Amino acid sequence: MKKEKKIEVCFTPAVFDCFTHPDAVVIVVDVLRATSAICTAFMNGAANIIPLETIEEARDYKSRGFLVAAERDGFVLDFADFGNSPFNFTKERVAGKTIVYSTTNGTQAIKMASECYQVAVGAYLNLSAVSDWAINQNRDVIILCAGWKNRFSLEDSLLAGAITEKILEHSNFYTICDSAIAAKDLWSVAKPDLISYIDKAAQRSRLRLNGLDDVIDYCHSIDITNIIPVYSDKVLIGITESVSAC
Amino acid sequence: MKKEKKIEVCFTPAVFDCFTHPDAVVIVVDVLRATSAICTAFMNGAANIIPLETIEEARDYKSRGFLVAAERDGFVLDFADFGNSPFNFTKERVAGKTIVYSTTNGTQAIKMASECYQVAVGAYLNLSAVSDWAINQNRDVIILCAGWKNRFSLEDSLLAGAITEKILEHSNFYTICDSAIAAKDLWSVAKPDLISYIDKAAQRSRLRLNGLDDVIDYCHSIDITNIIPVYSDKVLIGITESVSAC
Numbered sequence A, B: 001m002k003k004e005k006k007i008e009v010c011f012t013p014a015v016f017d018c019f020t021h022p023d024a025v026v027i028v029v030d031v032l033r034a035t036s037a038i039c040t041a042f043m044n045g046a047a048n049i050i051p052l053e054t055i056e057e058a059r060d061y062k063s064r065g066f067l068v069a070a071e072r073d074g075f076v077l078d079f080a081d082f083g084n085s086p087f088n089f090t091k092e093r094v095a096g097k098t099i100v101y102s103t104t105n106g107t108q109a110i111k112m113a114s115e116c117y118q119v120a121v122g123a124y125l126n127l128s129a130v131s132d133w134a135i136n137q138n139r140d141v142i143i144l145c146a147g148w149k150n151r152f153s154l155e156d157s158l159l160a161g162a163i164t165e166k167i168l169e170h171s172n173f174y175t176i177c178d179s180a181i182a183a184k185d186l187w188s189v190a191k192p193d194l195i196s197y198i199d200k201a202a203q204r205s206r207l208r209l210n211g212l213d214d215v216i217d218y219c220h221s222i223d224i225t226n227i228i229p230v231y232s233d234k235v236l237i238g239i240t241e242s243v244s245a246c
Helices: A013-018 A034-043 A055-063 A106-113 A124-137 A154-168 A178-198 A202-209 A213-219 B013-018 B034-043 B055-063 B106-113 B124-137 B154-168 B178-198 B202-209 B213-219
Strands: A005-010 A025-029 A048-051 A067-072 A098-102 A118-122 A141-145 A227-232 A235-240 B005-010 B025-029 B048-051 B067-072 B098-102 B118-122 B141-145 B227-232 B235-240
Touching (some): A005 A013, A025 A124, A034 A098, A034 A106, A034 A118, A124 A154, A124 A227, A154 A178, A154 A202, A154 B178, B005 B154, B013 B106, B025 B106, B034 B048, B034 B098, B034 B124, B034 B213, B034 B227, B048 B106, B124 B154, B154 B178
Parallel strands (some): A005 A141, A025 A118, A067 A098, B025 B118, B025 B141, B048 B098, B067 B098
Antiparallel strands (some): A118 A227, B048 B235, B118 B227
């Protein structure tokens, strides 16, 4: 069977212009911590999430009575209800609620990707589910790493490699994208001992410096949910795929 | 001894703004084929090379009687004397000459890097020499991968990893840069059989498609020269370091 759909990895939003096309589906990844937090919110029953790019928009929503999660550089913004740690998105806080969400890198990446056909949110937490979802779309796939302020990020690129590996196991997908090949090979190096490997990452050090590194183990837990957050009409909703892709 | 100087890898010129600072030295790499060709030109006795960003500038130099090497997307421009293959830069053509040079990615990267303290040209051909040169500068080092039209390129990133590995062997250098760590780990995967590994790269396929892949083996030959092309006063000159860095 001819492989018809390609998979590509974009290491930073700064070069997304080189990848974007209107027929592709995009998986946005920001492991530490936005996309892990979004998955957690839906696991705990959030109704939907409104991702916003700017602090001003988030402040405006807050003044209109919304529950707001907002951070920059790892720190909760003063007007927000809470920040970017997945542990903030508890059942008590989020079940049945609409959450407004703005972060340093992740939410901007989601908005940027929304010019494509469909956008989903990927994390280790939903690795298999989001990979199966992408396979089932039967379209070209772009994995967009949120990175750190337009820089390459190790933890996002490794997850991109893990998703690439899963999707390439499906017979209809191929890649000729250097960054997809690199991500997949880096994932092969890291996966035997992911937590030790990720200890090298800059964001790991940033979180440790700020006392925010309690989430590392949790954010690298694989397949603890089958929920796929997808972006539609400017909000994220949580869906599940009932049929396996393989 | 405290490690005082850092090394970083910039995977694409599109994000060089995140890395550049005036006190750093930059090693520009464009393995297939610009920086390999530049090293070859100096190995064959070129007096100096004027790297240019635009086709118009190259055409203007040609009209003033200069020897011009110029290509876009792997093809020789119609007004140029020859293109981007290292095999074009023969002794007969270049010995004692000034060469004007403009390519798709590499020469732009050199010009961009020139806002930093010092710029050198790196290739597999001068891997140890350019690494020792950077160590001897005793400044922060940025390795700038020319990439392919702002995309990540496997062959450039692998060389960046090889240079990173060499420089980190020196006790005064450290890295906390995710892309430097990734490049070094990719190099570890690739180096046992570099030519087979590079067969996966997109630029390898582009060159093969265009019948230009005769240079692959040559461009991945390690340490066949100790010449370091450095950029000074808008021209590249070839220098050698007489004292080993280690």
